[in-house]
Amino acid sequence: MAAFKNKDNGTWYVQFRYTDWKGERQQKLKRGFATKREALEWEREFLMEKQADVNMTFESFVALYERDIKPKLKLNTWLTKESIIKKKILPYFATVTLDELMDNVFEGKSAVIENLLYTGAYILAGAPKIGKSFLVAQIAHHISTGQDLWGYKTHQGTVLYLALEDDESRLQRRMFRMFGVEGTSSLHFATNAKMIGGGLDEQLEKFVREHSDTKLIIVDTLQKVREAVSDSYSYSSDYEVIGKLKQFADRYGVCVLIVHHTRKQPAGDSFEMISGTTGLLGCADGALLMQKEKRTDTLPCSLCLTFGGGGLPSCPNPLHDI
Structure with a gap:
């Protein structure tokens, strides 16, 4: 040359x-x-x-x-x-x-629920009142007790469920309705939390240090832990807010499941129905989408799954009826 x-x-x-x-x-x-x-x-x-x-x-x-x-x-x-x-x-x-x-040799993501949830940040989205809180309560209970979920193997560990749209009385009624009086010391609840970037990191870090076997943290809902900066959020702000939760999940090797809403307008790609910009799904490791033809139907919901990080299976079709 x-x-x-x-x-x-x-x-x-x-x-x-x-x-x-x-x-x-x-x-x-x-x-x-x-x-x-x-x-x-x-x-x-x-x-x-x-x-x-x-x-x-x-x-x-x-x-x-x-x-x-x-x-x-x-x-x-x-x-x-x-x-x-x-x-x-x-x-x-x-x-x-x-x-x-x-x-280089990189450590792979650990499964929380085999072929469904791994360490990292995931979004669970669905229309209001479709049953998202019941679904995450079921996921939380199965992981905390080590019971398989819909035939998928779970890895037992401590679960923190931030039920930020509930109070303890409502939580008690829901859990009793779903599981009776059967309890577990590995499932923890909180009905209030600080904001992302305003103390939530420190709260979650304290919990994980006190419970070294933590597998799953559920944030129900995203809107309750993000600052309201305007009527609409930009791509960069959506990406940043999920990015902070993902950084925490990756740092401590846990799964953070973030409950969010879908928009009313139909979309060609089902996952484009997730409320907000593509920055949410773009930063998340994956997303689960709850759907049904009509919210008032008594028919089961369909649960679809997509992974954004590569190396994990995606499911463009209904994964399970719930």
Whole structure:
């Protein structure tokens, strides 16, 4: 490789030949580098990219991915992916070569409910009064007692249920209605909590330190723990609020299940019915969606599941009727 200096303006340029993916010889010229080193580095990255070399930097690999996938996606879908890449991947891997990345060993996510819930942040969304609180109460009880749920194996541990739209009397009636007088010391309730970024982190951290076997924290509902900044939230604020809960979940290896509402308007993709922007689902590890034809129907609800982090199964069709 060689770099040349432009005597007219003092900048550097590279000019070289390479073999493209068709096996044909091509010529490349790139001008405007401030230093010889920058010019040579650019040429090296370019050639590795064209040769699909595993020693290219991860940043170059991401650039390749963007050029390939962006034209094939809807704008909102790409913006979600781009935000995840820039905020959750590139800050850690920008200077790591692909070869080095593939040599790393990462700990996988632990299952809380096999093939359903793992460590991380998940959204459970459904229309008002559809039965979300009954569903999360059932999930909480099964994990705290170690009972299988709908045939899925659970991993027993302590559960914290922030029932922020209830009082203790209402909670007692619901739990009695569902489980009778059978109790468990591994299921904890709270009917008030501080806001995200305003003390909730510290409250949850204190609980997890006191209960080292905590598997699940339920936040019912999201609106009760986020600051009301305006009538509508932006993509960045939605992403940030879920991001803070996800950071906590990842730091302590627990599952945080966040109860939220769906919007009234129909959508082509069921998960686009989740109230708010795509920033909520974009940052979450996955989402569960409760649906029924009419809220007043006595027929069972359908529960669908999608994962956003990759490496885990997704279920575009109803997962279970409840």
